[in-house]
Amino acid sequence: MATANIRFNALPQAPSCGSHSAGECRSNNCSAKLGDAKEPVAAAATVLLDKRFSRQVQGVYPLRRQDVLKWYGWGYKDSQFYVDNGIIGFKGDKYPLEGCMLPYFTEWVYSKFNLRIEKNLPSPKMPTEFPAPTVNAPFVRELEATKLTSSQSGEDRLIRCHGQTLHDIYYLWRNEFKRIPDIVVWPHSHEDVVRLVALANRHNVVVIPYGGGTSVSGSITCPQAEQRMICVLDTSQMNRMLWLNKANLTVCFEAGIVGQDLERELQKLGLTVGHEPDSYEFSTLGGWVATRASGMKKNVYGNIEDLVVRVRMVTASGAVLERECMAPRVSCGPDFNHVIMGSEGTLGVVTEVVLKVRPLPAVKRYGSLVFPDFESGVQFMREVARRRCQPASVRLVDNEQFVMGQTLKPVRGWLAGLLDSLKKTYITAWKGLDLTKMCAATLLFEGNEEDVRREEALIYQIAKQFKGFPAGGDNGERGYILTFVIAYIRDFALNQEIVAESFETSVPWDRCSTLCRNVKRRVEAECQKRSIKNFIISCRVTQTYDAGACVYFYFGFRHTGIADPVATFEQIETGARDEILASGGSLSHHHGVGKIRSQWYENTVSKSGSALYLAAKRQLDPNNIFAAGNLLTEEQWLAESKKSSAEASSHQTTVESSSLVKAKL
Amino acid sequence: MTGISPSSPDPLTSRAASSAATYMDDFENIVAKGKELVMTKEYKPQVANEFERYLNPQSLKRHVFRSEKVRKIIEHYAQINNCSVKQIEKQVKDIIDEIGLERNLAIIRWCGMAITAISKRILSGIYVNARSIRRVRDQLGRNPVCYLPSHRSYMDFVLMSYICFYYDIEIPGIAAGMDFHAMFGMGTMLRKTGAFFMRRSFSNDELYWDIFREYMYALISVYHIGVEFFIEGTRSRNFKALVPKVGLLSMALLPYFTGEVTDVTIVPVSISYERLLEEQLFVYELLGVPKPKETTKGFFKALKIIDERFGRMYLDFGAPISVREFFGHTGADRMQRASVGAHLQKLDRKELDLIKKLGNEVIYQQQRGIVISTFNLLCLYYASQLYVDRSVNIDELALGIAELKCIFEELGAHVATDMNRLKFEIIETVEIHSNIVHFQNGRLQFTEVAAAQLAQEIDTKRLKAHALLPQIMAVAVPTLALQLYINPCMFWLARPAYLILAALQLQADQQKGINDETTAFSSTYDKVVENLLQRVTLLDGIFKHEFIIESNRDIEEFNRNLLLLSKHGMLKISSHNGQISINENECMKVMLSSLAPFLCVYYQLAVAVNEFPLDACFAHSNNKADEFSSKDVLIHMQKRIEKLMQQQHVTNVHPYCLALDNLNIALNSFQQAGYIQKNKESGIMQHAPGKPLRSLEAELLRYCQLLPFKQYYRVASVQMNSMPSKL
Structure with a gap:
């Protein structure tokens, strides 16, 4: 509307002169100042939201996470592998494997590592003495005035000095960390983080953002040479669902929300983000963003960079880096979301993230395929990628893992046993497969019934071209369920003189098979060099892309008689990584660089x-x-x-x- | 202060006076013979906001019910009340039905016919600024529009709708109080002419307000007719503006802030009355006689007024305000909000402050547009003469009014007085207001109110504060009525009067302190001017809740007033040594007289509050010794003034000191200024430690003593035997 002859002066952004309230401004004659340039502070102000529509989430672990989670290893306190009568079993009521004895697995361990596990070794005891804290007194004093929740207890500090690398756990068990955080602070909101970070910056105190603590790159492990006070910023208390926008299918969560909490809350509303990294029971949204995480079902839902619509990061001064727009795609210079994603806690703290959500699929179906050898499997995966007909998940495991997977079954009744041996006969005799070469692919289909059926038909048809054939939904389902249990094996093994860990990479299609072979050969050679006889090296292709795939390696060995098993492991892993890079693989597909891969960062x-x-x-x-x-x-x-x-x-x-x-x- | 761009006409300089003189030519009497509205005409209104597809009142309600926000609200309340979504949905539907407007053209036509008939009978004319209305109409269609009329009478919204119909503007949705809804038949009728209903703001039913907000949001963002409400919240009983309430305005502006609409156009509307329909009700309400409930019976009783004459009504549309331009927002400023779902957002403190500023601007523009009638000037002049105990005849009145008209036009006011038929107008308007003044032996006199009759008719037990004596009421009633008609002038006069008062004060200081070293501060022209500005600002601060004249034009106005006073020879500041000389001419006294009642009210109230804690503590109240309620203060104040008014030669007492609304405003301003503290929950007050009200009392007394007036009323006892007059 034209307002040519309006008799007012436009008001500037800041309604008052800043030094006193707007009401007083007039009487103090500072109305003249209203015309001044905008205060830069105004830009940082956030939009006031109706708090009633945000949802408090009951997190899976409480403020004292050690009440629920193991302090000395992976996962829930009550979930672990154990030995009874020389047979390995698993307990933990959160998993389908709960209470199962695993005689086949016990056999497998013996055959692979020449190890008869006889007794349960005691888990480590919480130390009574901790490294003395470095205290920045003015910081601590001012922090107390802010009323933020904090703790300086040794236990709270120790359990947050590390992630989940083999190195971390080994050092933890032996209580060999020299430097652990000096204080733990639990902010409850973005504003709390802004306050805390600005305070730390003023007093030159180190801030390490800490979410689920599931890092396997050493990224949250306390820098051992740090002289300044170290403050761990535990995000677990900022886990609200701030809003949900059904029209846009977007949701805004605080960064401390744990994966399974996030999914549970959304699934109550018939929605899902669909981001399921193997750590998603414990890892947090902020961590996903900071490491560029990838989820099992990325084919349907996308990786974290596809899921993030908007992310807010608090930088050292307390200022915020954030894209001021919710539009789906912008052409607007370099995308600073990508400065935040993968920053691994070194540029700021991620506080709030807007994600895409999808309606829950009507149908979720598992499947599996068997291939005569790994190479045919890779060719199948490549063809699926070429035709862009990936189901929600498709994974190819090598023979090593296929065999091990088969052993992670409870004792069968005679009928089931008979059926299994019949299947085995069918596969070996009828199909003519070699049990020591064959491998399997597991499949997960999501969507409505019609789409799933079409996808299945197509996948099975492609499989046929590469001599693959369907091997039933059960095998597939077990593969995915075991994903979460396998993580517990590492701690059990460590106690039994076996060190084991996984590492991953991504690689173009043309080098996929050779990379797998080369890395295996290299690891074998390294082991031989060190006279390590009992080891396992295995791989699987877990993701497919247009231009390549993600490959996961498992490596473990029995270290009886080796002086520094972790150092040895790291040397071999370093050799493997060199081989990966030489074979056209990347430094990391989704674990991140952290500290353990930083030597290659500049080169890559x-x-x-x-x-x-x-x-x-x-x-x-x-x-x-x-x-x-x-x-x-x-x-x-x-x-x-x-x-x-x-x-x-x-x-x-x-x-x-x-x-x-x-x-x- | 940033200047006004040279291309736009500058209303603050005397240049405006010449245009002010012709401004009134644009007004046309729309009930004059031959101009009356033919209610059967084809009504093809220009809508406020054009859309591709239009909702109707029913689909608007459905839109609200189905909105994301309301869905969320329903879920929220179902959860916190632990009941089913269905139950809350039912409540929400009922609330939307209670609020929702409708439209029935037939009823609008019928109402219009009735209004035309009644107007022709009781009014001398409805004068509308056709040019300003056409200007607004030509710009309609592009934005949601809020019409914000001044609120002095229930007639306001009737008039607004009538005029919209007359000029082919879509009749806006009008926010009406629920008390109308309760009136039998009236509620439905109002609703069908476009009213939507709002419960009183003190009801704190959260769900209700959530839904109401959403309804308002929808009206602005997806509906096409525009919205009308009263920013002052209630009718001013004093015929002067009230502090703007920003509740409805911020609801209406939320779609702008969330980015749903590009802009909202605010149209300030000024409606003025030569004689207010509610005049007597207001006068008695001010004294404490409770307001009658709005009932249909009351409405028909009020129709008795058709036997009386109410003179002219004036309506003017101010220049439309674009809120985006007013706030000075660029797209970048609004980006942040646009990136969050609109239904999740709330306004923050800064934005509310912006809206408050806009509210003040609207009140300012409304008051600028209020037409000053001959009767307003007459009252102003008559009162000033009364204070110096001089009676006036028609010639003197005419002279005084003519001079005032000049001053007002120089200030920028629109004065209705026709100089060519001035005396005729005086006789006519005095006739219309014969219940307040009349000519007796050629001299203007108050029309006395019979105390005996008052005693009979008013149930003193129901009075809100102190049970006033009938003879005191009899003195107060015409004085207060007179004051009602002076008050519209205060928008123009308050600041020039502050300046005069400041000058008087500084002059006295200069004379007193000739050998004082403090004279150094006022030894040059510039320093004196600066000193005057400081003093004016101080007075501004004292009365800022009384006269709503806040805007960001303080300095310009001060300079204009300085120029005006020196041009008319009232004030001279020596450019050589800053010596002030004041010529106390007639005109200056009139201006100063306008401030007198208010100075008396504030001074006397300060005295009364300072008398707390009272020796004879109220037996009924359990207050601690140093605490008091506002009611205690009002009662004590009225009692005190009543006593003083029965004595001879009492200074600084004006019957206006009995007016409860003003006392409440003054008390509130004492509290806002920090002289008294008020407990937010109980409302109990006490003196603030460290900021003594005594100092303000002394300051006010000094101002009062600078006034050249003797007494502001005639002593009560004389009144007892006077003639009865109609109530």
Whole structure:
């Protein structure tokens, strides 16, 4: 509407002069100031939301997470493998394998590692003494005034000094960490985080964001050389569902929401995000974003970068980095969401994330395929990717894992046993497969009945081209269910002198098979070099893309008689990673770089790339308070801190000299 | 302060006076013979906001019920009340039905015919600024529109709808109080002419307000007719503006903030009355006689008024305000909100502050557009003469009014007085207001009210505060009625009067302190001006709840007033040594007189409050010794004033000191300024430690003593035997 002859002066953004309330402004005659330029602070203000529509979520673990979760390893306190009468069993009522004795698995362990497990070894005891905290007294004093929940107890600090790498757990058990966090703080909202981070920045206190603690890259492991006070920012108390927008199918969660909590809340409403990394029982949304996580069902729902619509990160000064728009795609310079995603806690704290949601599928069906050998399996996977007809999940396991998977079954009754042996006969005799070469693919279909049926038909037809044939839904389902249980084996094995861990990569199609073969050969060679006889190296192709696949390796060995098993393991893994890179694989598909892969980071992103990362780092966190020490090596970080402190001191001298000049004048 | 762009006409300079003189030419009497509305005409209105597809009142209600926000609200209440969604849905449907407007053209036509007939009988004319209305109409269609009329009478919304119909503007949805809804038949009729209903704001049914907000949101964002409500919230009993209430306005602006609409157009509407229909009701209400409930019976009783004359009504549309331009928002400023679902958003403090500023601007523009009638000027002049105990005849009146008209037009007011038939107008308007004043022996006199009759008719037990003596009421009633008609002038006069008062004060200071070193502060022209500005600002602060003249034009107005006073020879500041000289001419006294009743009210109230804690503590109240309620204060104040008014030669007492609304405003401003503290829950007050009200009392007394007036009323006892007059 034209308002040419309006008799008012437009008001600026800031309604009052800033020094007093708007009401007083008039009487103090500062109305003139209303025309001033906008205050920069105004931009950081957030939109006020109707709190009634946000939902409190009862998290799977409480503020004292050690009440529910193991402090010395993976998962729930009450879930673990154990031995009874020389037979391995599993307990833990949250899993379908609860209470099962596993004689076949026991046999398999013996055949692979030449190990008869006789007795349960006691789990480690919580230490009574902890590394002395470094205390920044002014920070602690001011922190107390903010009324944020915090703890300086040794136990709370110790359990948050690490992630879930073999290294972490081994050191934890032996209580060999020199440096653990000095204080743990639990913010309850974005605003709390802003306050805490600004405070830490003012007092030069290190902040390490900590979500589910499931990292397998060393990214949340306390930097052992850090001299400053270390504050762990535990996000578990910020796990509200802030809003849900059904029109857009988007949802906004606080970053501390745990995967299974998020899915449970949404599924109550008939929705799902569909992001299911293997850690999703315990890992958090913020962690997914910070590491560029990938989920099992990415074919339907996408990886985290496809799911994130918008993300809010608090940077060191307390300022927020966030795309000011909810539009589905923008052409607007480099996408800074991608600066946040994969920043691994070194650039800021992710506080709120807007994700896409989908309606829950009507049908969810498992399937499995058997192939005569791994190579045919890979060809099948490639064809599926070429035709872009992936079901929600399709995974190919090698013979090693196929065999092991078969052993993770409880004792069968005679009928089931008979049926199994019949199946075996059918496969070997009728189909002419070699039990030591054959491998399997597991399938998960989601959608409405009609679509699922069509997908199934197509997949089975493609499988046929590569001599694959369907092997039933049960096998498929077991594969997916075991995903969550397998994580518990590591701790059990560690207690029995077996070190084991997985690592992953992504690779173009043309190098997929060779990479798998090369890495296996390399690991075998490394083991031989060290006279390690009892080991297992196995792989599976877990994701397919247009241009390549994601490959997962499992490696473990019995370390009886080896002085430093973890160091040995790391040496071999390093060799494997070198082989991966040489074979065209990536540094990581979804675990992230962290500390254990930082030696290759610069090479994989180019020198300019790592310089660009450092430039962003200097901009967003000039004091390096987010000093988790990821992506770059310890030496690189050290060099960087020397450089910046030299710069700061030279800057200071110029300031001093200029003030001196003034004083003289 | 940023200047007004040179291309736009500057209303604050005297240049405006010449355009003010011709401004009234644009007004046309729409009930004059031959101009009357033919209610059977084809009604093809211009809608406020054009759409591709239009909702009707029923589909609007469905839209509200199905909105994402209401779905969420229903889920929320079902959860917290632990009941089924169905139950809440039923409640929500009932609420929407209670609120929702309808439209029936036949009823609108019938009402219009009735209004035309009644108007022709009781009014001398409905004068409408056709030009400003056409200007608004030409710009309609692009945005949601809020019409915000001033609210002095129930006639306001009747008139608004009537005029919209007359000028082919879509009749907006009108926010009406539930008390109308309760009137038998009236509720339905109002609803069918486009009213939607709102419960009183003090009802704190959360669900209700959630739904109401959503209904308002929909009216603005998806409906096409525009919305009308009264930003003052209630009719001003004082015929002057009230502090704007921003509740409805912020509901109406939410779609703008959430980004659902690009802009909202605000149309300030000024409606003025030569004689207010509710005049007597208001006067008695001010004294404490309770307001009668709105009933249909009452309505028909009120129809008795058709035997009386009410003179002219004036209606003017102000220049439309684009809220986007007013707030100075760019797209980037609004981006943040646009990225979050609209139904999730609430307004924050800063935005509410912006809306408050807009509210003040609307009140400001409404008051600018209020037409000043001959009777307003007459009352102003008559009162000023009364205070110096001088009676006036028609010639003196005419002279005084003519001079005032000039001043007002220079200030920018629209004055209805026709200089060519001034005396005729005076006689005519005095005739219309014969219940307040009349000519006796050629001199203007108050029309006395018989105390005896008052005693008979008013049930003193039902009075809100103190049970006033009938003879005191008899004095107060015509004085208060007179004040009602002076009050519209205050928008224009308050600040010039502050300046005069400030000048008087500074002059006295200059004279007193000739050898004082403090004179140094006022030794140059610039310093004196600055000092005056400070003093004016101080007075502004004291009366900011009384006169709603806040806008961001303080400095311009101050300069304009300074220019005006010096141009008319009232104030001279020596450019050489800053010496102030004041010429106390007639015109200056009139301006100063306008402030007198208010200074008396504030001064006397400060005295009364300072008398707390009372020696004879109220037996009935359990208050602690140093605590008091606002009712205690009102009763004590009225008692005190009543006593004073029965004595001879009492200074600084004006019958306006009995007016409860003003006392409440003043008390509130004492509290806002921090002189008294009020417990938010109990409403119990006590003196603030560290900010003594005594200092304000002394300050107010100094102001009062600067006024050149003797006494503001005639002593009560004289009244007892006077003639009865109609009530």
